[in-house]
Amino acid sequence: MLKEFKTFIAQGNVLDLAVGVLVGAAFGKVVTAFMDDIINPVLGVAIGGVDFSALKIVLKAADPATEAAEVAIRYGGFLNVVIQFLITMWVIFLIVKAANKVKLSNSQAPKE
Numbered sequence: 001m002l003k004e005f006k007t008f009i010a011q012g013n014v015l016d017l018a019v020g021v022l023v024g025a026a027f028g029k030v031v032t033a034f035m036d037d038i039i040n041p042v043l044g045v046a047i048g049g050v051d052f053s054a055l056k057i058v059l060k061a062a063d064p065a066t067e068a069a070e071v072a073i074r075y076g077g078f079l080n081v082v083i084q085f086l087i088t089m090w091v092i093f094l095i096v097k098a099a100n101k102v103k104l105s106n107s108q109a110p111k112e
Contacts (some may be wrong), residue, residue, distance in 0.1 A: 027091070030082050039083065053080050
């Protein structure tokens with residue numbers, strides 16, 4: 001069983017997956033910074049100077065007398081994550097499209 005595990009780990013697919021996960025995590029940080037530092041301020045100005053990520057619908061206001069916390073639907077944060085997801089998927093689509101184009105052109109190249 002240990003020998004099979006070593007063979008599994010040594011396969012290229014596992015290493016490719018590990019590299020993909022690490023690159024994906026780093027890319028996620030880039031997209032988050034892009035959203036927080038570029039997109040959110042622009043959206044905030046467009047919707048009247050409101051912090052986009054702080055948009056919410058308050059269902060029950062906080063009560064300082066009873067120390068009850070505010071109950072709210074924080075849709076701004078959700079929209080922020082959806083936009084980050086769409087940007088990430090768009091970039092991945094462009095990368096895959098470019099890779100497929102290179103692969104297709106290599107397969108059609110005349111062989112010597």
